[in-house]
Amino acid sequence: MSELSARYHPKETEKKWYKVWESKGYFRPRSDHEGKKFRKNRYVIAIPPPNVTGILHMGHALNNSIQDILIRWRRMKGDDVLWVPGTDHAGIATQNVVEKKIAKEKKTRHELGREKFLKQVWKWKEEHGNTITSQLRCLGCSCDWSRERFTMDEGLSRAVLESFIQLYERNLIYQGHYIIHWCPRCETALSDEEAAHKEVQGALYHIKYPIQGMGRQAEKIGDDHIVVATTRPETMLGDTAVAVHPQDARYQHLIGKKVILPLMEREIPVIQDEHVDPEFGTGVVKITPAHDPNDFEIGNRHQLERINVMHPNGVINENGKQYAGMDRFKARKKIVEDLESQGLFIRRDSHLHAVGHCYRCDSMVEPYLSKQWFVRMKPMAEKALKAHKEGKTVFYPERWTKVYTHWLEGIRDWCISRQIWWGHQIPVWYDEEGHIFVARSEEEAQAKARDKYGREVSLKRDPDVLDTWFSSWLWPFSILGWPEKAEDLKYFYPTSDLVTAPEIIFFWVARMIMAGLEFLGEEPFNRIYIHGTVRAQSGLKMSKSLGNAIDPLEVIEEIGADALRFSMIMLSAQDVYLSREKFEVGRNFTNKLWNATRFVLMNLDDFKEGSCQLNFEKDRLSLPNRWILSRLNDVTKESEKWLDQFGLSQATTELYHFVWNDFCDWFIELAKPTLMGSDQEAKRQTQKVLFFTLERMLRLLHPVIPFITEEIWQKLRQKASDAKDWPETIMLAAWPKDERYQDAESEKAFCMLQNAVTGIRDLRARLNIPPSQKLDAVIHVKEKKQEEVFATFKNSVEKLSRVDLTIDAEFRKNKAFIGNAFADFEVFIRIEGIVDPSKETLRISKKIEESKKWVAALKKKLDNENFVKNAPEDVVEREQKKLSDAEKLLKSHQEHLALFQ
C-alpha cells in the first residue's frame, strides 16, 4: 500500500533522496556512464566556486538553486550535463582565520615559520573547508562530487603555474614599482576590485606652508605662506613638492620658488602641473609621490623624490622623524595639534569622500608604493570586447552588458602579488643581483641561471603568493584538466551558462572570459545570467554583521530545501527582499502538492491502469478531463518558454497556479463526484487523467522542488502499469513536451462552467443562503444551440454548487428567481420563500451603471474611424465582440432589475 502519511516530512525525505542520488551516480554526466557521444547536447554550468571559509548565505542559496534548476531541467531534457563543484582557497580570508586561531595560542605566523604555518592552514581546511559544500548538498544541488575541485589542489595549481609562465612569456606579466592599494591590517597589496570604495565623512584640513625667502614682500596672495588643503595630513611627512595649475593667476609668482614643509622643516619646490584643479580647495596641492597615485604620476613628470613614511602595518617609519612609531591615525591627530600650536593650522572643513576599504577586513586601505607583479590587461580586454561584439558573450538581462564593456574599456593593470603565505607562491627566483628567473620549478630556475652565468648561482624564491582570483579566473577550464589535454577539457569546454550575482561581473565574469580567450582561444561560456541580489526586508544587503541575515540552513531545517527553493525562486524576478514570512509560499505549496497526491493515491486503490503515456482518445473524454489536459499542455509550453530565457520565477509562478487553481481547486473538486459515482467507465477515465496529469506535473516541478517530487513520483511509479518503462528516478525522466493537447473549445466551455458555479455561489453568499441548502437553479442560455454545450457539464455544476439545474433557452424571468448575468448566459436561483430580494436592487443598479460606461467607451472606440482603419483586424474584431457582449450584459442586468420593480 503506497499511501502517504498525513504530513510531509521534508527532513528525512530530503536526506534519504540525496544519498540515493549521489550513490547511484545520477549527478555524474551521462557520458560517464554511456561514453562520450552526446557532444551536441552538452550543458555545462560554469559555477563560480564559493570561498572555502564561507558558509551558505541566502545569496548562495539563490544562486545555487538557480543553477540546480537549470541543470536538472537540462538533464531531464536529455542533455549531457556537468556541474563541477568546488571551492577556492580564499587566500587572505583563510589566512586571517588561521592567524586568529594561532593568536589564541599567543603565536604569530612569523614565529611559526612559513612551512609550519601552511601546515596549520591545510589542517584547518581539512577540518572546516567542507562546510559550504555540505550545505550545498542540503540545498539539493546535483553537482558531480566525484569531480570536486579546490583551487590549491595539484591540478589547479599546475594550471596557475602554467598560466603565469605563459603570460610572462607573452610579456603580459611584469614587475613594477607603483602605488597600489595596501591593507595595513592584512599587510598585503590588493587589486583595485578588492578595495571597495565607501563614502566616508572625512575632513579637508587647511594648512599653511611658509614661503621660503618671501617674508613680507609677497604681493599677490597670502603674505608669507600658501595654503594647501588635504584629507590626509599625515602624508605631508612625505611631501616633496607643492603644485599649482600653470594658468592659475593667483600663484604665478610662486612657481619655481620654494616652501618650507612644516614639521619636517624641509625645503620643497612649488611646481606647476595641469592635473591641479584650481577650483578645488585652495588650488594648491601638496605632492606626496609615495602615498598618492596622482602625486606619484606628478612626481614622475617632475622627477620628484619619493619618500615613504609608513611601515607596512600603517605605522609611521623613521622618515617621519618625531612621528615614527605612531599609528597613521594617531599621527594625523598629533600632526594637526602640532600645526595648530605653530600657528600653521587654519581650519578643518568636513568633507564627504570615497575611501577604499579592504574587502576582507574592512580596514581603510592605504595607497602605498611598493614592488608588485602586474598583469597587463589591455590586450586581453580587447579580445574580450571583440568576442562581445561578435555576439559570443550575451548577458541576461541585457542591461548588464554595458557594465561589463565599460569596465573592459577602462581596464587597468591587475596587481596579482599578495604578501601573504596561503596561496600559489609566485614562480619567480632572484639571483644576488636581482635578476629574475621565471620557471616551473627551482631546478628549472637553477638551469636558467646556469645558462646565463655559466656557473651555479644561489637563488631566492619570491616569497609572495598570487591573488586568489588568479586561480579562479581559470576555473572553467582548470577544473576540466587544463593545461593537460584532458578528455574532459576536449569534451566539456566551453561551458554553456554562467549564473552569478552582479557584484561578480568584474571579479570573475570578465576575467574568466579573458582567461578563456587567452589560454584556449575560446570564450568559456556564451550566456551569462545575472540574477538579483538578496536583501533583507529593510532593503539592506543581508549580512551576518548587520544581524539581519536569515540562515538558509535554519529555513531548510524548519520547512525543507524544496520550500526554500520554491519561495526564493518565485520571488526572484528581480532583487529579492526576504523576510521569514516569505518562505510560507513554498511551505504551503509543498503541503498542497503532498495532499493533492494523497487524494489521488487514495482514489487509485482498485486502479491498475496508471501510465505516464498519453493514450487518451480525445473525443471520448469528459469536459473536465479534456480541459485539464489542455491546461497541462499550456503550462508545459509556457514553462519551457520561460526557462529558455532564465525566467525561472515566471515559470515557477505558472506551475504554481496550474497546480493550485486548475488542478486542485477545479479538477480535483470535479473529480470527486465522478470517483464516487456509479459510472465505472467515467471513473476509470478520470483516474487515468488524474494519474497522468499528476505525473507530468511532478516532472515539470522537479527542477524547482527536487525532493518532494521524487518522493511522490516513486509512489506513483509503484502504481503504474507501465512501471517497467519508467526510469529509476524522476531526475532522469524526460522533460514533458508539447503534446498538442491544446483544446480551445474545452477551455472556453470550462470557463462557462466556472462562471456558472461562481455565479451561483456568489448569490448564495450574498443572500446568506447556507451552502448546505439545496436550491433550484436555471441557466438561461441566449441561443438554443448552447443548450447542448451546457448539457455536457450540467452535472458538474449541480455538484459544485449544490443545486438542481435546468438549462432552458426559453426561460421566462420572474420574481421567484434572482440571477447573475454573463455575456453568453444568465444563471438564476429560486429564492421564493427563502429571502427578500429587495436589497439586491442597489447592487444591480450599480452593475447597470458600470455596464453603461463600458458600452459607451467601446462605442466611442469603434466609432473612431482611425481606430478601425489603423488597428489590426483581429483587434477590431475583438473589440466588436466585446461591445456586443457588453450590450447583452447590460440588457440582462436591466431585466434583472425590472423584476424587482
Added chain:
RNA sequence: GGGCGGUUAGUUCAGCUGGUUAGAACGCUUCCUUGACAUGGAAGAGGUCAGAGGUUCGAGUCCUCUACCGCCCACCA
C-alpha cells in the same frame, strides 16, 4: 562626479515586443471543522499604474522633463 534600476491594491511584487473592464501572493471582511489539505475551501472589499508634458486611433507599457528611493562605478587632493 558618471552609470544603472525602482516608484502599480494596506504590504511584497507580476505585467514580454503599446490593443481583454490592470493581475497574483500575503493581509483584511463574511461564511464553511464537506473524508486530500485550516500550511485548507467559498465569496467579497480594495488601484485616477509617483507627477507633468509629448508620440499614437489607442500608453502602466514608447519619448522628454521633475520628484523621491536604491544600487554600482570613480585616484579632485
